[in-house]
Amino acid sequence: MLPREDLLAGAQNPEGLTLLVDLAEQVLRTWQPAWSPFLSAPLREEALARLGSLSELTWMSDGGYPGAERQRLLCHRRDDSPDAEPPIQGLLIEGNFLFDPLSPDDLREALQAMGVDADTIGDLWVRGDRGGQGVCTPNAAEALHGRLGAVREVEIRCESLPLEQLQHPVQRSVRTLQTVEASCRLDAIASAGFGLSRAKIVTHVKTGRLRLNWGNVRQASRELVVGDRLQLQDRGSVEVLSLTRTKRERWRVELRRS
Structure with missing residues (x-):
């Protein structure tokens, strides 16, 4: 078993970190790699800082595109070479926002109101006045595909997309x-x-x-x-x-x- 108390001592997000410690113990117990839900950037950084030095485990992160803020972590044993293809799907969210400016938080709230959990949704971004795009888990994409929702008074329609069909936010050089x-x-x-x-x-x-x-x-x-x-x-x-x-x-x- 992992030194849980030491790993969680003084944590900024003890609840979120506890879930990742549970995930790590599951991997050690079953010998099977496992993906976390989508994590906020501060939780991901804290997790990698605290759990990254565990001798038997390796962590990899992926948010569906370079520079993603919200990402999933893959935990696996160091002597294992799992298929690192991330379980992440693209999402198109269409609506007419010509007279109602849209924000990523508006999209996130609308998707959650449609019944998907917050930790199944990755980054979301606005694409002009026609809606937005984003990434989510495959299960969330399946649940949202073809469904209608609303952002305030504007109707939205969701469609599952392959990651390669997304128009990613502009990436800035360092x-x-x-x-x-x-x-x-x-x-x-x-x-x-x-x-x-x-x-x-x-x-x-x-x-x-x-x-x-x-x-x-x-x-x-x-x-x-x-x-x-x-x-x-x-x-x-x-x-x-x-x-x-x-x-x-x-x-x-x-x-x-x-």
């Missing part, structure tokens, strides 16, 4: 940039990192589109430190690599944009 700021405030660094005005950054904070280390942030004036990561919906992420005080009492900030 680059490093430097800026000099008067402070280490979140709004100042986010403005430089994402190339947006501070006023727009404040708006994104208020609407919940901008997150800090995958969590909600309430104050645009919050001071950032090295290692902090900002995630902005549909705009990628920015990581603080270094903060150096200049002779003029300003801050030279090195960032990684992805």
Whole structure:
């Protein structure tokens, strides 16, 4: 058996991590590889940090396309070479949103209202004013295929798609940039990192589109430190690599944009 208490001690998400410890013990007991449900990015990172060093097990992650935020984990024994083809299916969600702007969260809520569990749904993204696309488990795709639902007053129709037919969100190349700021405030660094005005950054904070280390942030004036990561919906992420005080009492900030 695994040292469960040690693995869970101080966990940020003990409930989610417990499910993954259960999965690991199942793999050790049955010798059969197993996939987790779709996991949030913070839970996946915490799981890999805590469980990745287990001597008998190996973990692989896949979200259906490069750069996916929500991903599934495959757990298998180190001496095993399982078929790593991920059990993930594409999903087309059609609707007329010309006069009713749509967000990924709107799509997620609508799919859950149609009876699929939250952990069977991966990333979802908007495709103009005609609806969106996303990824989910094969069982969820089968349950949703051909069905009608609604986002507010707009009717939607779901269709299962092969992954290769999806039009993935734009993937940004990783680059490093430097800026000099008067402070280490979140709004100042986010403005430089994402190339947006501070006023727009404040708006994104208020609407919940901008997150800090995958969590909600309430104050645009919050001071950032090295290692902090900002995630902005549909705009990628920015990581603080270094903060150096200049002779003029300003801050030279090195960032990684992805």
